[in-house]
Amino acid sequence: MTNVSAASAGARPRDSLGCSLDQLDDDRTIEGRDMVFHRKRSTAGPPGQVTTPGNGRGYLIGLSLVGGHRRRVFGAHHSATQEFGQNSIYVRNFADDYKADLKGSFDFTLLEIGHGALERIADAANASGVSELRPVSGSPDPVLGGMLGALFASVDGYTDRSALFVDQLSVAIGVHMVRQYGNGRGESLAGGRRLSQRCQAKIRDLVQARLDGELTVEDMAATCNLSQAAFLRAFRETMGSTPYRWLLQQRIEKAKDLLQFSPTSLSGIAVVCGFSDQSHFTRAFAQAAGATPRQWRRSRQS
Numbered sequence: 001m002t003n004v005s006a007a008s009a010g011a012r013p014r015d016s017l018g019c020s021l022d023q024l025d026d027d028r029t030i031e032g033r034d035m036v037f038h039r040k041r042s043t044a045g046p047p048g049q050v051t052t053p054g055n056g057r058g059y060l061i062g063l064s065l066v067g068g069h070r071r072r073v074f075g076a077h078h079s080a081t082q083e084f085g086q087n088s089i090y091v092r093n094f095a096d097d098y099k100a101d102l103k104g105s106f107d108f109t110l111l112e113i114g115h116g117a118l119e120r121i122a123d124a125a126n127a128s129g130v131s132e133l134r135p136v137s138g139s140p141d142p143v144l145g146g147m148l149g150a151l152f153a154s155v156d157g158y159t160d161r162s163a164l165f166v167d168q169l170s171v172a173i174g175v176h177m178v179r180q181y182g183n184g185r186g187e188s189l190a191g192g193r194r195l196s197q198r199c200q201a202k203i204r205d206l207v208q209a210r211l212d213g214e215l216t217v218e219d220m221a222a223t224c225n226l227s228q229a230a231f232l233r234a235f236r237e238t239m240g241s242t243p244y245r246w247l248l249q250q251r252i253e254k255a256k257d258l259l260q261f262s263p264t265s266l267s268g269i270a271v272v273c274g275f276s277d278q279s280h281f282t283r284a285f286a287q288a289a290g291a292t293p294r295q296w297r298r299s300r301q302s
Contacts, residue, residue, distance in 0.1 A: 023042045023044050024040060024041065024042050025041050025042055025043055026039055026040065026041035026107075027039070027040060027041075028152065030151060030152070030166060031166075032151075032166050032167070032169070032170035032173075033166075033167050033170040033171065033174075033216070033217075033218075034113065034114075034117035034120055034121055034170065034174060035111055035112060035113045035117060035121075035170060035173070035174065036111070036112045037109065037110070037111050037148070037151060037152075038108075038109065038110040038111075038112075039108075039109050039110075039152045040106070040107075040108050040109075040110060041065075041105075041106065041107040041108070042105055042106055042107075043105045044105065049099065049100070049101050050098075050099070050100055050101075050102060051097075051098060051099040051100075052094070052097065052098040052099075053097055054094070054095045054096055054097050055094050055095065056094065056095065056115070057094040057112065057114065058093075058094055058112060058113050058114035058115050058117065058118065059091060059092065059093055059094065059112070059113045059118070059133050060091075060092055060094060060110060060111070060112055061089065061090070061091050061110065061111040061112075061113070061133075061177065062089065062090050062108050062109070062110045062111075063087060063088070063089045063108060063109050063110075063111075063141065063144055063145055063148055064084040064085070064086065064087065064088045064089075064106065064107065064108055065086065065087075065107045065108065065109060065145070065149065066086055066107045067084065067085040067086045067088075068084075068104060068105070069083075069084040069102075069103070069104055069105065069106045069107075069108075070082065070083050070084065070102075070103040070104055071084075071100045071101060071102045071103060072100060072101040072103070073098075073099070073100040073137075074099040074100065082137050082138050083138060084106075084138060085138075085140065086145070087140050087141055087142045087144070087145035088138050088139065088140055088141075089136060089138075089139055089140070089141040089144060089145075090136055090137045090138065091133050091134065091135055091136040091137075091181055092135055092137075093132075093133070093135065109148040109149070109151075109152060111148070111173070111177075113133075113174075113177070118130070118131070118132075118133065118178070119131070121174035121175070121177070121178055122178045122182065123227075124171065124174065124175070124227050124228045124229050125174065125175040125178050125179060125227075125229045126227065126229065126230070127178045127179060127182055129182075129183075130178045130182030130183060131183060132182070132183040133177065133178075133181045133182060133183070134181050134182070134183060136181060141180070143176060144173065144176060144177075144180075147169055147172060147173050147176070148173070150169065151166070151169050151173075162214065162244070162276075163214040163215065163216055164214065164215050164216060164217065164243060164244045164247055165244045167216045167217045167218070168217050168232060168242055168243055168244050171217050171228045171229060171232055172232060175229045193230070193233065193234045193237065194234055194237050194238045195224060195234050195235060195238040195239075196224075199223065199224040200238065200239075202223040202224065203220055203223055203224070206219065206220065206223055207247060207250055208250075211250065211251060211254060211272070211273060211274050212271060212272050212273065212274045213274060214274075215243075215247065217231065217232065217243060220235075220243055248284060248288070249288070251273040251274050251275065251284075252273075252284070252285060252288045252289065254272070254273050255269050255273045255281070255285060255293065256289070256296070258272065258273070259293055259296060259297040259300070260297070260300045260301075266278050266281065266282070266293050266294065269281065269293070281293065
């Protein structure tokens, strides 16, 4: 799943990672903080050989969502066959020339991290000694698999891509990558740290002021003068939830108040409470409250 040489590409259009667009059954991209995520799936599999000349794009991390994919990777003086089971990961530097024969179908999530982004991620993870990612091939990483799976998961065909949801996962994935595959050791994140009462109050004020808009982990962490990685850990230990889940609950509670005590339309409530549209509001509310907004309002007015 990398750039294909002109000799083997033929007339088939290919994406930036070299996959034949006409053979991809799933092709999605999500722009995260300091990284780009891809979901690539093909039941037929790409034919022929794929190559990538060395370049300065940074690192490519791939994780196989299912087992059974195989590829023969050619080095300067030898070649090796790589087998990928479920949640098998590879990490490679775009600076190295790459050539491989891919066999069979595949279903991968991929993640691109530039060199500058890696430094920022390392700083946020208190791992400033990390300047590179180690090359890895075929190692299992169910933790990363779970996070990447959540990023692309959908409910009833709907994928939540709110800024806070993508942002919090991007931070968590970045911290995991530099600590698991970085070339240095950072300071361990102290356990047991909790948000102060003052910090909690600031976060609640921030959320209420911007309930109808987008928030990022960086916005919330800045109110507490914490790095994003330290904030996420402290938030979970204090609130018992992720920022995204907690913010969603605040929006649901605000929606309940408006449904019960105001004549505001459902579409109007959706806007005021920060949902992308009425359909999104209805799905999220029904999942949290066990009834649609219309049903819940009627039950409170009867």
